Amino acid sequence: MSNNKNLYGVTALFDNADEIINAAREVAKAGYKNFDVNTPYPVHGMDRAMGLKRSMVGFVTTFLGFSGTAFILLFAFWTMSIDYPMVIGGKPFFSFPAFIPITFETTVLLGGVSTVIGLLAMFASLPSNNHPLHDTDYMKAVSADKYGIVIEADDTNFDEIEVTGFLQKLGGKKIHSINKPVKENYPVLQPRFITFLIVVALLVSALTYITLNKVVYIEPFNWMTEQDKVTAQEKSVFYADAFGMRKPVEGTVAKGYLPYPYKGQLNPVETLPNPLLPTKEVLELGKKKYLAFCSPCHGTFADGDSHLRGQFPNPPTLHSQRGRDFSDGMIYHIMVNGQNIMPSYESQTTSEERWAIVHYIRALQRAKNARLTDLEEVKKEPVVNAE
Amino acid sequence: MELDYTSEIAVVEGDLRRAEIDKIIARPMEEKPGKKYLIALTISSGALLIGALCIGITLFLGVGTWGNNQPVGWAFGIVNFVFWIGIGHAGTLISAILFLLRQKWRTGIARFAEAMTIFAVMCAGLFPIIHTGRPWLAGYLTPYPNQHGLWVNFISPLVWDVFAVSTYFTISLLFWYVGLIPDFAILRDRTVSKIKKTIYSVFSLGWRHSNRHWQHYEKAYMILAGISTPLVLSVHSIVSFDFATSVLPGWHTTIFPPYFVAGAIFSGFAMVVTVMIIVRKVFDMEQIITLNHLDRMNKIMLATGMMVGYAYAMELFIAWYSGSEFEQFAFINRVFGPYAWAYWIMVSCNVFIPQLFWFRKIRRSVPIMFVIVIFVNVGMWFERFVIIVSSLHRDFLPSSWGYYTPTLIDLGILLGSFGLFFTLVLLFAKTLPVISMSEVKAVSKGAQPSHIGVHHEQ
Numbered sequence: 001m002s003n004n005k006n007l008y009g010v011t012a013l014f015d016n017a018d019e020i021i022n023a024a025r026e027v028a029k030a031g032y033k034n035f036d037v038n039t040p041y042p043v044h045g046m047d048r049a050m051g052l053k054r055s056m057v058g059f060v061t062t063f064l065g066f067s068g069t070a071f072i073l074l075f076a077f078w079t080m081s082i083d084y085p086m087v088i089g090g091k092p093f094f095s096f097p098a099f100i101p102i103t104f105e106t107t108v109l110l111g112g113v114s115t116v117i118g119l120l121a122m123f124a125s126l127p128s129n130n131h132p133l134h135d136t137d138y139m140k141a142v143s144a145d146k147y148g149i150v151i152e153a154d155d156t157n158f159d160e161i162e163v164t165g166f167l168q169k170l171g172g173k174k175i176h177s178i179n180k181p182v183k184e185n186y187p188v189l190q191p192r193f194i195t196f197l198i199v200v201a202l203l204v205s206a207l208t209y210i211t212l213n214k215v216v217y218i219e220p221f222n223w224m225t226e227q228d229k230v231t232a233q234e235k236s237v238f239y240a241d242a243f244g245m246r247k248p249v250e251g252t253v254a255k256g257y258l259p260y261p262y263k264g265q266l267n268p269v270e271t272l273p274n275p276l277l278p279t280k281e282v283l284e285l286g287k288k289k290y291l292a293f294c295s296p297c298h299g300t301f302a303d304g305d306s307h308l309r310g311q312f313p314n315p316p317t318l319h320s321q322r323g324r325d326f327s328d329g330m331i332y333h334i335m336v337n338g339q340n341i342m343p344s345y346e347s348q349t350t351s352e353e354r355w356a357i358v359h360y361i362r363a364l365q366r367a368k369n370a371r372l373t374d375l376e377e378v379k380k381e382p383v384v385n386a387e
Numbered sequence: 388m389e390l391d392y393t394s395e396i397a398v399v400e401g402d403l404r405r406a407e408i409d410k411i412i413a414r415p416m417e418e419k420p421g422k423k424y425l426i427a428l429t430i431s432s433g434a435l436l437i438g439a440l441c442i443g444i445t446l447f448l449g450v451g452t453w454g455n456n457q458p459v460g461w462a463f464g465i466v467n468f469v470f471w472i473g474i475g476h477a478g479t480l481i482s483a484i485l486f487l488l489r490q491k492w493r494t495g496i497a498r499f500a501e502a503m504t505i506f507a508v509m510c511a512g513l514f515p516i517i518h519t520g521r522p523w524l525a526g527y528l529t530p531y532p533n534q535h536g537l538w539v540n541f542i543s544p545l546v547w548d549v550f551a552v553s554t555y556f557t558i559s560l561l562f563w564y565v566g567l568i569p570d571f572a573i574l575r576d577r578t579v580s581k582i583k584k585t586i587y588s589v590f591s592l593g594w595r596h597s598n599r600h601w602q603h604y605e606k607a608y609m610i611l612a613g614i615s616t617p618l619v620l621s622v623h624s625i626v627s628f629d630f631a632t633s634v635l636p637g638w639h640t641t642i643f644p645p646y647f648v649a650g651a652i653f654s655g656f657a658m659v660v661t662v663m664i665i666v667r668k669v670f671d672m673e674q675i676i677t678l679n680h681l682d683r684m685n686k687i688m689l690a691t692g693m694m695v696g697y698a699y700a701m702e703l704f705i706a707w708y709s710g711s712e713f714e715q716f717a718f719i720n721r722v723f724g725p726y727a728w729a730y731w732i733m734v735s736c737n738v739f740i741p742q743l744f745w746f747r748k749i750r751r752s753v754p755i756m757f758v759i760v761i762f763v764n765v766g767m768w769f770e771r772f773v774i775i776v777s778s779l780h781r782d783f784l785p786s787s788w789g790y791y792t793p794t795l796i797d798l799g800i801l802l803g804s805f806g807l808f809f810t811l812v813l814l815f816a817k818t819l820p821v822i823s824m825s826e827v828k829a830v831s832k833g834a835q836p837s838h839i840g841v842h843h844e845q
Contacts, residue, residue, distance in 0.1 A: 098542035
């Protein structure tokens with residue numbers, strides 16, 4: 001072993017490829033393990049002369065390449081068949097032939113990128129710009145046209161004098177001992193410089209902020225959400241009354257609107273007749289609208305059993321004598337006008353729907369107060385659906 | 388002419404010493420730019436500026452400034468895309484396929500061709516992105532989790548294109564960079580300038596020509612060549628799927644993938660030769676980029692040109708043989724219709740003129756070769772124009788037939804893409820070694836051990 005602790009190794013230069021391959025073979029034969037050959041280009045047969053094992057770069061490519069294959073196939077399967085299945089061009093959700101192009105490309109991409117990263121980072125341990133050999137005459141010579149060999153000081157058989165003599169015997173020229181470089185202090189890491197950088201960064205950010213937000217305001221790209229139109233609740237700058245939404249012209253009548261002559265009267269002396277016949281369709285419409293608008297207070301069967309559990313006063317039952325004595329027109333009138341605390345349902349229902357509700361209420365009233373003679377009527381009806 | 392077929396023709400002419408190889412290759416980087424170089428750079432960056440202006444107008448006013456119209460919705464944008472992607476293919480072919488075939492002569496031109504691949508793919512990528520009209524939304528093309536809950540359509544050829552072109556660009560760039568690492572190390576050790584040394588040191592990653600690294604390096608290089616080979620074939624196949632998977636007569640053909648790949652290699656080689664002729668003259672590299680190189684590339688052009696010619700003939704034959712009147716009309720219209728002029732420019736430039744390369748004298752005459760390759764470049768651009776425009780302009784409904792004429796903006800952007808390409812090529816030629824120093828050294832005379840008197844232990 002050497003007594004110079006700072007020593008990296010001993011280098012020697014050779015003039016041609018035959019010499020270097022011979023030297024490498026002899027060095028390997030002499031039992032040195034930590035030695036290296038530096039040649040301006042790969043010399044054929046050098047791996048065998050140095051006794052190197054074959055390179056394993058291919059395993060990285062294979063493993064990561066096929067990981068890419070598996071990943072993209074699963075990914076395409078998941079997106080196209082599970083997460084958002086869509087029929088495109090009549091093909092199945094998992095249409096393997098159509099996935100081949102992307103599968104191939106992803107395999108190549110992952111395989112290629114991992115090969116390069118693996119080569120540089122794993123197999124060559126690069127970047128390493130502070131290696132002891134850098135900036136030596138030795139490195140400059142092997143970069144151009146010489147062939148060099150270096151026996152490193154951490155080899156178990158290393159002895160500076162012995163190695164120098166050995167390399168001389170092999171015909172090496174310009175034999176040098178290379179020391180490890182002194183640890184450098186990087187000026188970029190000095191506190192003053194870092195403070196300077198922080199100050200510059202803050203200044204630039206502040207200036208940018210002020211310029212872009214206060215001096216010249218540039219609207220960021222907003223994907224067309226901002227448009228020159230008046231949106232809901234927005235103040236109009238065009239109309240004097242500042243309403244963006246305009247009222248219809250006076251005297252405008254809505255489509256299907258029929259004026260109701262007794263509007264606002266408490267007890268009208270006369271009412272309208274029901275224009276609809278109690279057909280199945282009318283009763284179904286009436287049921288639908290009754291359940292939607294009337295049943296919350298009047299109850300599903302008009303018994304006055306509110307669904308609201310006392311949050312609103314219960315109305316009386318519609319099966320009372322008074323309720324049954326109301327004319328069709330009176331019930332319609334109550335729906336339009338409201339009664340006591342019942343509000344008007346004019347805006348929620350159309351005229352036709354209100355008359356249909358009247359028919360449905362009549363049907364409920366009749367069902368709650370059925371007469372024996374009604375059975376005769378039922379018996380007369382043909383049995384349509386005998387089960 | 389006496390030819391010796393018993394030994395390989397020397398890759399490097401004359402008996403250059405290996406240090407001189409470095410000197411010749413590094414000279415453009417170490418000298419001040421000459422007058423010729425500056426004139427060339429002015430012209431190319433002028434063209435680039437015109438293109439940038441036209442792209443600016445397009446982005447400001449919209450794609451309506453282009454000549455695209457209702458039947459011809461795909462025009463210059465896609466023609467130029469396919470053209471530039473094709474140019475790129477020669478680079479990968481030279482660097483990967485010829486490497487796997489152990490063609491040593493590739494070393495003189497591989498680096499340059501690879502750089503051209505990268506620049507050409509950049510030019511190509513430009514067109515589909517600006518054709519979308521809103522290029523800032525190009526990120527939608529990648530599958531990423533988003534608030535719409537949507538994914539890209541993996542069975543659309545346009546998405547295959549995105550995958551193919553971006554993979555191609557990435558792998559080409561890595562391949563190129565891996566090749567450059569040892570050369571950066573050489574430059575680092577050659578230069579006397581401190582700034583240059585810092586830059587070269589960073590890019591060389593501290594490479595020290597160690598055989599323990601060379602061993603993995605050579606393996607990785609071979610793997611990259613191995614995966615680039617099917618990649619380059621897949622890229623233009625996938626580009627051709629953009630057309631072939633549609634149902635338009637003139638596009639809907641199974642011959643498209645091989646036809647496109649052959650065309651791509653053909654046009655790429657033409658572009659490589661065009662640029663090579665200029666570079667070897669301007670930078671005095673006749674000894675490294677020799678006439679033998681140009682001769683061989685011309686032979687490949689002759690072969691691929693005839694493949695393309697075969698594809699033209701086969702398209703016409705299948706149109707007739709298919710018995711489909713729409714197919715037949717599409718091809719009769721292509722050959723004799725309103726765009727017949729473009730068709731005949733294409734056929735004469737791509738099939739007839741390259742036949743001159745049968746003659747050895749012409750293959751080895753730089754001025755004649757230069758004229759021929761320019762014709763090939765023009766012809767291959769017209770091939771894409773013919774395929775796209777002549778198929779689109781008269782489709783199934785005669786009431787919607789139309790005629791496409793490019794606008795000044797279209798032509799300006801095309802000019803700009805050439806400006807971009809040549810500006811990048813010129814900057815590259817001045818800043819990076821245009822020929823791989825370490826590879827050329829490895830194939831020069833006496834570079835490899837003779838193994839004389841050495842016992843082979845196997």
